[in-house]
Amino acid sequence: MSEKVYINGIGALSSQGQWHHDLFREAKELSRAVTPVNAPSYKGLIAPGMLRRMSSGVKMGIYASQQALDEASISIPEAIITGTGLGCLIDSEKFLHGVLDNQEEFLTPTAFIQSTHNTVAAQIALRLGCNGYNFTYVHRSVSFESALLDALMQLQDDQASTVLVGGVDEISPHTYRLLQLAGQIKQNDRNERVKNSESIGVNYAEGATFFTLSTLRTQTSYAQLVDLTLQHELNKEEVTVLVADFMARQDRDHQLIDALVVGINGDCQYDGYYDEFSRLFDNIPVLYYKHLTGQYDTASAFGLAVAARVLKEQEIPEVLYWNSDRATTGLRNILVYNQFNGKDHSLTLVRVC
Amino acid sequence: MSKPKVAVTGMGIVSAIGLTVEENLYALLNGRHGVSRLENFSSKWNSDIFVGEIKYTNEQLTGMLALDPGKPYTRTTLLGIYAARQAIRSAGLKDLSGSRTGLISATSVGGMDYTERYFYDYLTDPSLRPYITTHDAGDSSQQIAHDLGINGLVTTISTACSSAANAIMMGARLIASGRLDRVIVGGTDALSKFTINGFNTLMILSDERCRPFDNERKGLNLGEAAAYLILESEESVNAEQKEVLAYLxxxxxxxxxxxxxxxxxxxxxxxxxxxxxxxxxxxxxxxxxxxxxxxxxxxxxxxxxxxxxxxxxxxxxxxxxxxxxxxxxxxxxxxxxxxxxxxxxxxxxxxxxxxxxxxxxxxxxxxxxxxxxxxxxxxxxxxxxxxxxxxxxxxxxxx
Missing domain, CATH: 3.40.47.10 (Thiolase/Chalcone synthase)
Incomplete structure (x- = not known):
């Protein structure tokens, strides 16, 4: 019998600021092509000398991870697992500019050292003095979900009792400009929201979302993380198979879904996957969040935070409703679905605890 | 409770000492190293450092793999497809679709080879733009999965120089936990100016051939390669009476x-x-x-x-x-x-x-x-x- 796994702490930084109680009441819908994080002061958490050298991704990661650990009253987790779609873009770009602009001369190692994809997980381990398991997944829109699957397996199969898991992605100007040229990010002069999106591309942003997972249920527990599955490719018609296969392997009392959290981001071409998904469930609330966080590869981690928070509070903030169906009974099971460009699908099941 | 056994039933490799497992073995047994001067692209350091370079251009690799030359394949992807196809053949696997087969690949440079080539040109030349979205680490894994016909669990690990070990480890755990029956695990990395200059600034590149565990050692030689293993559960091996190469x-x-x-x-x-x-x-x-x-x-x-x-x-x-x-x-x-x-x-x-x-x-x-x-x-x-x-x-x- 597998251990039960609980979400005992959440930390996040997004365009809406840090994870806090009134976040959804104060949240403002994004309408710009690119919105930076609304970052707090990192003073006190990170030494001034380090603060100057660290890119925003590392700082966001450290902040959000510490928030998640603090809430769960954990000082050193047994494993640290992160996901990032594009990695440490700022330092990568900085080093690349140096290589290209100066014909491979006058380079210094700092940016290169910090450009490695596992920098955030490594820096968290370094500051906590954590010698445990330390993995980083870098696979587009399932970067976070890969980390989450690993974390679940650490707790269910590999005898770990506390795991820190999170996702982080940062904005860097040149790469985001290129993603605009490639049609992934909306043009600067568009001023569209997720609900009235009509041009190609989506509104992008940056952020970090971390969770302290544990096999122990505590006073701070938000919800139980039951299971998740990843799938590389499927057609819209196959969404029903993905969901049916996933639900079939769950216990019966987990099969009654009370609400959905979806990664709808205003992408005219691929949001149809979420319509297919929602259609499989009758008259239950469908919640979205990327109108608040923007799109980035690990934004889906915020979707899990939304589900966990709703289960804990047993209340759905008005700003999260995608449809008009309201919850009629208590909220027990929430299913979270995300994909990007019709690829990298993930389903995550969370349950009240 | 003892841990379920994880069998290795196939492997594929492309490195500076050979395009197949057999060529690599021959070189290893006969002391034939593949460390040479950098030839595939020009760098300030061409005549200063030694590298383990695969002496085929991207165009040649694309041809050898019979891939569409009009599509944006990075060198990391080409090397990855090359080795992964061998691994599949060696394990005699046919249909890789379905939720019981996965791919866990590792890379550190991803598509940096094209990013460093077109970084500024992308702004002015629309014909290059299909390469923009090949930059991230996930691109090579997606392309390999697509080439092999894998549509289930596909992900990428990037933890610098231990990446492929971690991909192999994750694959084994997915099998041990019963989530997968078989998984293709390994890694792929191409040489790039970015990494050469990065390691150079750290002053750990040797100007000679590397001498591991020698008192007079002066640093490392960078190389490029890809290799994949096929990991399978005992049940999967027994069901098809497969030859097991070794156990992880x-x-x-x-x-x-x-x-x-x-x-x-x-x-x-x-x-x-x-x-x-x-x-x-x-x-x-x-x-x-x-x-x-x-x-x-x-x-x-x-x-x-x-x-x-x-x-x-x-x-x-x-x-x-x-x-x-x-x-x-x-x-x-x-x-x-x-x-x-x-x-x-x-x-x-x-x-x-x-x-x-x-x-x-x-x-x-x-x-x-x-x-x-x-x-x-x-x-x-x-x-x-x-x-x-x-x-x-x-x-x-x-x-």
Whole structure:
């Protein structure tokens, strides 16, 4: 019998600021092509000398991870697992500019050292003095979900009792400009929201979302993380198979879904996957969040935070409703679905605890 | 409860010493290294450094793979497809679709080779833009999955130079937990200006051929390669009466938590990773017949790894060698190509030579095996360590 796994702490930084109680009441819908994080002061958490050298991704990661650990009253987790779609873009770009602009001369190692994809997980381990398991997944829109699957397996199969898991992605100007040229990010002069999106591309942003997972249920527990599955490719018609296969392997009392959290981001071409998904469930609330966080590869981690928070509070903030169906009974099971460009699908099941 | 066995039923490799498993084995047995001057692209350092370069251009590789030359394939992807297809063939796998088959690939540079080529030109030349979205690490894995027809679990691990060991580890855990029946695991990394200059600024590139575990060692040679293993569950092996090449008996990952790039003097992370792997394999240290060390040839790595070996094995360190003198340090692919070499060591009862070794390190009484040696090998331990203090150990066994 597998251990039960609980979400005992959440930390996040997004365009809406840090994870806090009134976040959804104060949240403002994004309408710009690119919105930076609304970052707090990192003073006190990170030494001034380090603060100057660290890119925003590392700082966001450290902040959000510490928030998640603090809430769960954990000082050193047994494993640290992160996901990032594009990695440490700022330092990568900085080093690349140096290589290209100066014909491979006058380079210094700092940016290169910090450009490695596992920098955030490594820096968290370094500051906590954590010698445990330390993995980083870098696979587009399932970067976070890969980390989450690993974390679940650490707790269910590999005898770990506390795991820190999170996702982080940062904005860097040149790469985001290129993603605009490639049609992934909306043009600067568009001023569209997720609900009235009509041009190609989506509104992008940056952020970090971390969770302290544990096999122990505590006073701070938000919800139980039951299971998740990843799938590389499927057609819209196959969404029903993905969901049916996933639900079939769950216990019966987990099969009654009370609400959905979806990664709808205003992408005219691929949001149809979420319509297919929602259609499989009758008259239950469908919640979205990327109108608040923007799109980035690990934004889906915020979707899990939304589900966990709703289960804990047993209340759905008005700003999260995608449809008009309201919850009629208590909220027990929430299913979270995300994909990007019709690829990298993930389903995550969370349950009240 | 004993851990379910994870079998290796196929492998594929492309490196500076060969385009197939057989070519790699031939080079290893005959001391033919693949470390040369950089030729595939121009760099300020062409005549200053040695690299383990695969002497085929992207166009040639695209042709050899019969891929559409109009599509944006990075070199990392091309090398990955090359090795992964071999692995599939060697395991006799046919249909890879469905939710019981996965791909866990590792890369550190991803599509950096095209990003560094077109970084500014993208702004003005629309014809280049299909390459923009090949930059990220996930692109190569998606392309490999697409080429092989895998539509289930596909993901990418990037933990610098231990990446492929971690991909292999995750794959094994997915099988052990019953989530998958078979999984293609390994890594791919191409040489790029970005990494060459990065390692150069750290002053750990040697201007000679690397000399792992030599007292006079001057640094590492970078390389490029890809390698994949097919891991399968016992049930899957039994159902189809498959030949098993070796078993992945144990694995461990730990963090040195000492410095972003340098390893601790006492090799704490490495020591912990080796210990976890031995425990997970359920074997005593004395059971290990051969260690394929990380052995990059940098002053720091070999000293730190040596201390980890001393702490684990005492003065009775098993036969060990670094094969990086053959291939260069192939970064995120290194642990995958060394997994192939570890399995070859078991299959052919050989310890491969640690090339260019002359002077014992003053800190240790043990020395690497400097010539190829015939010896019964039933258990191989393979180390891989990366930036961010990331330390991983894999243990392969015959039974």
């Amino acid at each position: 008996a144990g694995y461990g990952n730990a963090n040195d938590a000492f410095h972003q790039t340098a390893s601790s003097a006492d090799g704490q992370g490495a020591y912990l990773a080796i210990g976890k792997a031995l425990k997970s394999a359920g074997v005593e240290a004395s059971f290990v017949d051969y260690i394929n060390v990380h052995g990059t040839g940098t002053v720091n790595n070999d000293l730190s790894e040596g201390h980890a070996l001393l702490r684990t094995f005492g003065e009775d360190v098993p036969l060990f060698s670094s094969t990086k003198g053959f291939t260069g340090h192939t970064l995120a692919a290194a642990a995958a190509i060394e997994a192939v070499y570890s399995i070859l060591a078991i299959r052919h009862d050989k310890v491969f030579a640690n090339l260019n070794f002359q002077h014992p390190m003053q800190e240790f009484s043990f020395v690497p095996q400097s010539t190829v040696l015939q010896r019964s090998i039933a258990c191989v331990l393979s180390n891989s360590f990366g930036f961010g203090g990331n330390c991983s150990t894999l243990i392969f066994t015959e039974q």
